[in-house]
Amino acid sequence: MTRIPRLVLAGLSGGSGKTIVSLGLTRAWVNQGLRVAPFKKGPDYIDAAWLGLAARRPACNLDPFLLDEPALTGLFAQKSEEADLAFTEGNRGLFDGGDALGTFSTSQLAKCLRAPLILVIDATKMTRTVAAVVQGCANFEPGLHLAGVILNRTAGERHRRILRQAIEHYTDVPVLGELPKMRENPIPERHMGLISSREYLGQEDILEGIARTVGECCDLSRLLDIARSAESLPEGRKNIWPAQVSTQKPRIGYVLDAALWFYYQENLEALRRAGAELVELSLLSGDAWPKLDGLYLGGGFPETQAQALADNAGVRSRVLELSRAGLPIYAECGGFMYLCEELHAEGTIYPMAGVFPLATTLCARPQGLGYAEATVVVDNPFHPVGTTLKGHEFHYSRCLAESHYTGHGESPVFALHMERGAGMLSGMDGVVSGNTFAAYTHIHALGALHWAENFVRAAERAKAARVDR
Structure with missing residues (x-):
């Protein structure tokens, strides 16, 4: 068994803003002096590259379809060694997978990693309904630990107050962040998603700006406490790598x-x-x-x-x-x-x-x-x-x-x-x-x-x- 402070962050669907939140949280923690091991769920190169930039160390992809569970948990444990926090960004919607049962979903990954899950919710044109959404997600799948929500694209202080009060009244899930609407996406998109980090100048300025906004609007300390409260994780398979088959260094x-x-x-x-x-x-x-x-x-x-x-x-x-x-x-x-x-x-x-x-x-x-x-x-x-x-x-x-x-x-x-x-x-x-x-x-x-x-x-x-x- 090994103790790895860890969080998985998910959204209700693609476009919820989880990538921006993930980048902001990751860089904000790095700026506090923490060593963050970044992970991206699913077959995704672009978001993983941005996460690696935010963490100032390469990101690792985790996917239950591509890897069996012993390899997945073994890789996670190895890449989290000596890190203060392992942070995983999910993909698509929280329960969306390869079939109607949610196979290979972010929720499946979170349960595989025994990780607390934080849900990003696009609160656009929503008030009390948000409580029903949170309650439904918290109770939808046995074994999922929904540890908090971050509200995104909120319209103002009155909107945020109603959202927060509704969630606190109807659920036991804490609100850990409330982000305002951004006038424009800080990272432009194109046909395959975000513009790649290799093609966009000023990445550091972008990441620092996102980190400031997210750091001011989210409870970084409480999120870190939740990550540190994660239960011990059984050690995965150690021999996950191919054998050395040549000593000739081709x-x-x-x-x-x-x-x-x-x-x-x-x-x-x-x-x-x-x-x-x-x-x-x-x-x-x-x-x-x-x-x-x-x-x-x-x-x-x-x-x-x-x-x-x-x-x-x-x-x-x-x-x-x-x-x-x-x-x-x-x-x-x-x-x-x-x-x-x-x-x-x-x-x-x-x-x-x-x-x-x-x-x-x-x-x-x-x-x-x-x-x-x-x-x-x-x-x-x-x-x-x-x-x-x-x-x-x-x-x-x-x-x-x-x-x-x-x-x-x-x-x-x-x-x-x-x-x-x-x-x-x-x-x-x-x-x-x-x-x-x-x-x-x-x-x-x-x-x-x-x-x-x-x-x-x-x-x-x-x-x-x-x-x-």
């Missing part, structure tokens, strides 16, 4: 720039633990790349950098050359878009790396959204045939069967049969060419331990066979 490059930056930190850590040396690369820079034994292209926003990606013909040629030479290359979503022959966006066709005889086009609405599950049906260096992969999709692009430039007859080979999710074409995902694999489906390394081990083994083979690339 070098795997991963792209981290404004185009591609969606990575679970645990995926990178898993590769290191399996024996890889990781080096950071850019598709946008003209800097020379070191010799590589593997390449990892994460997700991101290649459409926002399409012209710059197209203009950097040297890197596009380099990636194509590495793929044709048999280097193990793994790509997810935005990385897949880069490996196609073209990216179509806003009436313009941009040339990409050309590894696959495919193109992608940006759409106005999501083309893949939510959890995904797939069976591996074609041999590849990363996932054994017959394996069931759990992952997630979130993309506004869709795959086109032919490219504008070549239109050649080569048929792409797909390694994943989608049991759940959209994939690329006709219920398939995971296009393969030699030792290059790319999918719309994102995976979490601790939910697919074979991935890092196989990637590093493939890179080790490439290192042993490589000539001057």
